[in-house]
Amino acid sequence: MGVRGFLRAMAVGAFALLAACAHAPEPPREVLPARELSPLEQALHTHVAELASDRYGGREVGTEGEALTLDYLQAQLEAAGLESGTHDPGHDWRKPFSFEGRRKKTVQTHNIIGRLPGTGPRFGAVLLVAHWDHLGQGRECRRHRGDRICNGAIDNASGLAMMIEIARQLAKGPRPVRDIYFLASGGEEAGLKGAYDFTADPPVPLDKFVAVFNLDTEGLSPPSSPAVVLAGPRTEGLMELIDKTANDTGVTLVAPNERNLAFLKRQDGWAFAVNDVPAVIVSAAFADDARFAAFLDRDYHRASDGVEHVELGAAADMVAFHVALITRAASPATLPQAPRDEISANDP
Numbered sequence: 610m611g612v613r614g615f616l617r618a619m620a621v622g623a624f625a626l627l628a629a630c631a632h633a634p635e636p637p638r639e640v641l642p643a644r645e646l647s648p649l650e651q652a653l654h655t656h657v658a659e660l661a662s663d664r665y666g667g668r669e670v671g672t673e674g675e676a677l678t679l680d681y682l683q684a685q686l687e688a689a690g691l692e693s694g695t696h697d698p699g700h701d702w703r704k705p706f707s708f709e710g711r712r713k714k715t716v717q718t719h720n721i722i723g724r725l726p727g728t729g730p731r732f733g734a735v736l737l738v739a740h741w742d743h744l745g746q747g748r749e750c751r752r753h754r755g756d757r758i759c760n761g762a763i764d765n766a767s768g769l770a771m772m773i774e775i776a777r778q779l780a781k782g783p784r785p786v787r788d789i790y791f792l793a794s795g796g797e798e799a800g801l802k803g804a805y806d807f808t809a810d811p812p813v814p815l816d817k818f819v820a821v822f823n824l825d826t827e828g829l830s831p832p833s834s835p836a837v838v839l840a841g842p843r844t845e846g847l848m849e850l851i852d853k854t855a856n857d858t859g860v861t862l863v864a865p866n867e868r869n870l871a872f873l874k875r876q877d878g879w880a881f882a883v884n885d886v887p888a889v890i891v892s893a894a895f896a897d898d899a900r901f902a903a904f905l906d907r908d909y910h911r912a913s914d915g916v917e918h919v920e921l922g923a924a925a926d927m928v929a930f931h932v933a934l935i936t937r938a939a940s941p942a943t944l945p946q947a948p949r950d951e952i953s954a955n956d957p
Contacts, residue, residue, distance in 0.1 A: 638907075639900070641831055641920060649774060649925045654916075656685070656770035657828065661762035661916045668761060669745025670718040670795055678741050679703060679721060682793050685773045686723040690780030694724030694790045696812045706806040708796055711748070718742070720803045721793035722812060723776065727785045732941045733817050734788040737775060737931070738804065738877045739768035739824040740797030744910060749798070753912035762916045763894075763904065767828030769793060770921075771928050778932045785939035787819065794877055804880035819946050820847050820938045821888035822931060823878040829894040829904055832922035835861040836930070837896035839873045840889045841882025847889060850944055854934045860926065868902060869895040891930065893923035 646654065659665075659681060666674035683702045693702045703719040710716040721741065727734075743761030744750040750759035760766075776791055790812070796802030808815055838851055855862050872895065873879060878888035894901055908914040937943040 638918070639903070646921075647925055649928060650921045652774055653767070653770040653921045653924055653928070654919070656773055657762055657766045657919055657921070658916045660766040660769055661760040661914075663758055663760065665760070667745030667750065667759045668741060668743045668766075669747055670742050670799070671716050672745060674745060675718060675742070675795070679719060682721050682741060682769065682773075686721070686776055686791060689773060689777040691723035691725055691776055691791060694722040694812055704806070704810075704812075706795075706803065706810075708799060708802040708806075710799065716796070716799070718795040718803070720795055720807060721791075722807075723791040724812075725776070725780055725785065725789040725791075727788040727939060729786040729941070730788050732787050733819040733946055734790055734813060735785075735935055735938045736790045736792060736818050736821045736881075737772060737824070737935060738792045738794060738821060739772040740765050740795070740803065740877055741769055741793040742795050742798055742803075744798055749910060751911045756912035759910060759912050760915055762919050763828040763908065763914050764826045764910070765797075765824075766916075767826065767919060767921065767924055768824035771824050771827060771924055771931070774928050775931050775935070778928070779935060782932075782936065785936065786941055787939040788813075789935060789939055790818075797877055801875075801877055801880045804877035808880050808884045808886075815884060815886060818881070818886050819944060821878055821881045821886055822935065822938075823876055823888065823890040824927075824931070825876050825890060825892070826904075827892060827894045827924045827927055828919040828921055829900045830897040830923035831920055832926060834893040834923040834926070835863045835896050836891055836893045836923075836927065837863050837865050837869055838889055838891050839865055839869060839876075839878075839895065841873070841878060841887070843882075843885060844887045844889055846944065847887045847938070850937055851889065851891060851934065854930065854937060858930050858933050860930050863896050866898060868898060868905075891927070891934070893927055897923075
């Protein structure tokens with residue numbers, strides 16, 4: 610065989626190998642034992658199924674899917690008992706911002722900001738965060754068997770579902786001392802843009818926030834799974850409160866590892882940490898190393914991240930945990946901090 614024939618044969622062989630790989634069957638997915646879902650799991654699943662449906666187009670910023678997402682979140686948080694937290698009558702609930710996208714194109718998008726008013730705002734405020742955006746049908750979305758929509762069921766419809774149900778439970782409970790703010794951030798997938806916009810233009814002075822808790826990619830693990838804390842600086846007092854709350858609620862905390870620590874600076878809490886605001890993410894999914902690794906390998910930023918692969922048992926546990934944790938963080942008796950001047954809204 611001549612050189613040309615040899616090269617032609619090699620090229621054909623390589624193409625055939627690539628084609629075979631492209632159609633190779635995926636490794637079998639883990640099948641968890643069937644069980645009856647709790648009412649809370651059912652509620653979480655309803656939110657995830659809605660937000661990760663094709664109708665939302667993958668919740669990409671600047672698309673019709675964004676408008677649908679913002680409508681859904683605002684309606685759910687209002688129904689839960691929150692009020693707008695923007696402190697801007699011209700932009701109730703929805704804080705507009707922009708950032709530079711691909712090819713220096715300006716992207717216009719929004720954060721959703723809700724608030725559960727407290728009785729003693731001079732004692733500070735607490736913030737719960739979950740990013741609402743995903744990749745949609747953009748260039749970063751990796752297709753899966755002809756599916757071109759990255760719906761982001763686990764990343765991060767699961768976190769949004771948790772935020773809604775945490776808000777519902779907190780609003781039904783005793784009124785907190787500190788205000789509790791809820792931030793559904795946009796532009797996270799482009800580099801934490803919504804979180805950084807919040808820190809640059811907060812509804813109240815940023816140093817009034819005594820604690821920030823982030824919810825991200827939580828729909829992986831079954832009930833009674835352990836959790837991990839990824840913490841930024843200035844969180845010593847907050848860590849003591851987390852340890853006590855975990856002990857009181859029966860949540861086992863495990864040490865971070867190299868894989869989950871790699872995400873510390875890639876999640877919205879980091880935008881607050883670099884601005885000296887105590888921020889943590891407490892996650893059962895990040896603690897579940899085998900399932901988290903499988904998710905990263907198989908579904909992360911892929912069109913295969915669909916509602917059919919979501920497991921919300923541990924997410925329900927984390928809802929209960931965060932309700933207890935935020936309730937304590939919103940009380941100066943359990944998270945002490947010297948009273949400050951009365952908090953007032955920033956000028957729009």
